[in-house]
Structure formats: C-alpha cells, structure tokens
Amino acid sequence: MSELQQLKNRNGRPYSEGHRAMYKTVAGLLSNEPANILELGCGIGDGIEILLTGKCVNELLAIEKTKEDFWHTKERFSGCRNVSVINYDWLSFDGPAFDSCFDFCTCIEVIEHVEKKHVDRFLARIYQSVSNALFLSTPNVTNHSHGTRTPDAWCEALERAGFRVSYVEWQWTTFFMANKQ
Numbered sequence: 001m002s003e004l005q006q007l008k009n010r011n012g013r014p015y016s017e018g019h020r021a022m023y024k025t026v027a028g029l030l031s032n033e034p035a036n037i038l039e040l041g042c043g044i045g046d047g048i049e050i051l052l053t054g055k056c057v058n059e060l061l062a063i064e065k066t067k068e069d070f071w072h073t074k075e076r077f078s079g080c081r082n083v084s085v086i087n088y089d090w091l092s093f094d095g096p097a098f099d100s101c102f103d104f105c106t107c108i109e110v111i112e113h114v115e116k117k118h119v120d121r122f123l124a125r126i127y128q129s130v131s132n133a134l135f136l137s138t139p140n141v142t143n144h145s146h147g148t149r150t151p152d153a154w155c156e157a158l159e160r161a162g163f164r165v166s167y168v169e170w171q172w173t174t175f176f177m178a179n180k181q
Contacts, residue, residue, distance in 0.1 A: 018170065018173055019046070019047070019108060019109060020046070020050060021170070022108050022109075022135075022137045022170075022173075022175055023046075023047040023050035023051060023106070023108060024050055024054070025135075025175065026051065026054075026056070026104075026106055026108075026135045027050055027051050027053070027054025027055075027056050028054065029135075029177070030051075030054070030056035030104065031054055031055060031056050033056075034055065034056060034057055034058035035056060035057070035058055035102075035103035035104050035132075036058050036059045036060075036101065036102045036103045036104075037051065037056075037057055037058075037059070037060045037061070037102060037103065037104050037105070037106060038060075038061050038063070038098065038101075038102040038104070038105040038106070038126075038129055038130065039051070039060060039061065039062040039063065039105075039106050040063050040090055040105060040106070040107040040110055040126070041063070041064065041065070041107060041108070041109075041110030041113075042062035042063065042064045042069075042073055042085065043064065043066075043069050043073070044069055044072050044073055044076070045062065045072070045073040045076050045077060045085075047106065047108055048060060048062055048073070048077060048083060051106070052080070052083070057082060057083070058082065059082050059083075059084075060082060060083045060084070061084050061085075061086065061098075061102070062077075062083065062084065062085045062086070063085075063086055063088050063090060064085065064086075064087060064088075065087070065088065065089050065090070067087055070085065070086075070087035071087075073085050074087075090122060090125060091114070091118050091121060091122060091125075098125075098128070098129035099128055099129065100128070100129065100130065100131045101129060102129055102130050102131070103130065103131055103132045104130060104132055104133050104134070104135065105126050105129065105130045105133075105134045105135070106134075106135045106136075107126065107134060107135070107136045107137075108135070108136070108137045109137055109138065109139070109173070110138075111123075111136060111138050111154075112138045112139055112148045116148065119157055120157060120160060120161065123157060123158060123160070123161035123163075124161050124162075126161070127161045127162045127163065127180065130180065131180065132179065132180060133163075133177060133178060133179045133180065134158075134163060134176070134177075134178040135175070135176070135177055135178075136154075136158070136175075136176045136178060137173050137174065137175045137176065138154060138173060138174060138176075139173050139174075140169065140173060140174055151167055151169060151174045151176075154167075154174065154176060155167065155176070158176060158178045161178075162180065162181055163178035163179060163180060163181065164178065164179045164180075164181045165177070165178045165179075166178075
C-alpha cells in the first residue's frame with residue numbers, strides 16, 4: 001500500500017509522532033551545516049518538510065519506489081529548487097550511480113520492507129553513496145508487527161556494510177546512526 005493510501009486511511013493525519021521525532025532528531029543533528037542528503041523511501045514527503053524546516057539541507061535527493069507517492073511528492077516539492085524527487089527502486093542497478101555523492105542518507109521506516117536476502121546489498125549501496133553517515137530507523141521485531149530483526153541483528157548488518165553503529169531504542173522502533181568507518 002502506498003503512503004498516500006495510508007494517509008487517506010488515517011483521515012489525512014500526518015505521520016506518527018515517532019516518524020516525526022526521528023526526522024526532527026536528524027534535523028537537529030545536522031542543523032549546524034547544510035548537507036547533501038539522500039532520502040530513501042520518501043513516501044509523501046513529510047520527512048523532507050521536517051528536514052527543510054530544520055535548515056540542514058543544501059541539496060536533497062528523494063527516492064520513492066511507489067509511483068503514487070512519487071508523483072504526490074514530486075508535485076509537493078516542485079517549487080523547491082534544492083529538492084529533487086525521483087521514482088526509482090534502490091535495489092535496481094539500472095539507474096544512476098551515487099558514489100559518495102551525499103554527506104548523509106536518511107532511511108526512516110523503510111528497510112523493514114526490503115526482502116531479507118537483499119538487505120546486505122541495500123546497505124552496501126548506501127555505504128557506497130554517502131561520505132559521512134546513515135540515519136536509519138526500523139521497527140523492533142520484539143514489539144511491532146512490522147519488525148523483521150532485533151536491534152543487534154541490524155547492527156551486525158550495518159557493520160557488515162562497513163558502518164560504525166550507535167543506536168537508540170525508542171518505543172516501538174530503533175533509530176540507528178551509522179557512520180562510515
């Protein structure tokens with residue numbers, strides 16, 4: 001189900017407070033200097049709006065796989081000169097290469113939708129694309145129906161990709177800050 005469909009099911013209510021808190025955390029961590037950010041799984045763009053409000057964006061490339069959400073977000077940010085939105089499957093290698101083009105990547109509540117057999121490749125592409133860090137969050141397997149792994153298992157996957165990891169468990173999810181080593 002696309003995020004736009006989920007928004008309709010929520011009667012127009014925005015992301016959960018948890019989603020907003022994670023984007024606000026990223027914006028706070030990055031507020032001192034505008035950065036080039038890769039946003040994977042931008043959905044309908046609420047996270048983009050929070051990052052822009054936090055004044056931490058120099059350039060932002062938002063990638064959304066779901067066509068309906070892509071078109072919505074593309075139109076929503078059409079007047080924003082430092083935001084680009086593309087419809088792209090991150091695990092497809094037929095699109096653009098992003099070798100260290102970005103300072104940071106955000107991947108908020110997305111990776112749990114990646115098939116387990118593709119997670120290492122997904123994270124390796126992110127590692128290749130960023131020069132500093134990945135901000136990732138995902139539901140905990142122990143207390144949420146969308147959870148696919150424990151925080152320790154996610155740490156192991158991130159470390160296999162080359163990241164040095166710290167994380168904070170927050171209610172039903174875990175927020176990871178994974179720096180390049």
